Amino acid sequence: MKLYQLKAKQAFPISKKEAWDFLSDPKNLKVITPDHMGFNILSGADRPMFQGQIIQYVVKPFPGYSTKWVTEITHVKEGEYFVDEQRFGPYTLWHHKHFIKEIEGGVEMEDIIDYKIPFGILGQIAQPIIVKKQLQQIFNYRETKLNELFGKLEGHKNYLELKSI
Structure with a gap:
């Protein structure tokens, strides 16, 4: 069984509460996903995030x-992290895993994704040719979009x- 991992870190000159309020709202996932992914939330994003929340979307x-993609929010520590x-x-x-921590001048957001591809x-074979490139593109878009929304921490x-892994 071959497992893969993506790690990303990004910092913003905003408060921890402002970062948490944005990142923990499931509706904002559409904002930070490239349009070409056709991301559309079907259900489950009508409440603030909670442990056990099921979110369904099409991608x-x-x-x-x-x-169709169905995720469950399995862990939430208010203001610090959540896991889908x-x-x-x-x-x-x-x-x-999504982590938010205060750093000098703002906050740092860290994503750690462990994943396995079917087939x-x-x-x-598809991992380096298609999947890895697509995940890089998605996270590069996310980085750009979040910098536009919140600024980049110098x-x-x-x-x-x-x-x-």
């Missing part, structure tokens, strides 16, 4: 192909790494 990872896990969707495993050897280096 179009490739032209001409859409899939795929219950149904394009990955065999998707475990996404055995075909999935392993002196902080953003970070994005995808690797096998």
Whole structure:
């Protein structure tokens, strides 16, 4: 079983509360997802985030192909972190941790995603050619969009790494 991991860090000159209020609102996921992904929330985003929350959406990872994605918010520590896990969707495993911490001049957001791709050897071939590139594109878009919304914390280096684990 081949597992992969994405780690990303980004800092903003805003308060921890402002970061939490934005990042923990499921409706804002559409704001920070590229339009070409066809991201559309179907249900579950009508309340503030809570442990056990189920969110259903449709995503179009490739032209001409859409899939339903269902995630569950499995852990929430108000103002500090939350975890979403795929219950149904394009990955065999998707475990996404979101951390927010105060740093000098603002906050740092860190994402850690552990994931597994279906289809055995075909999935392993697709990982560097398609999946890794698409995740990089999504997180680069997210970085740009969040910088537009909140500004970039000067002196902080953003970070994005995808690797096998």
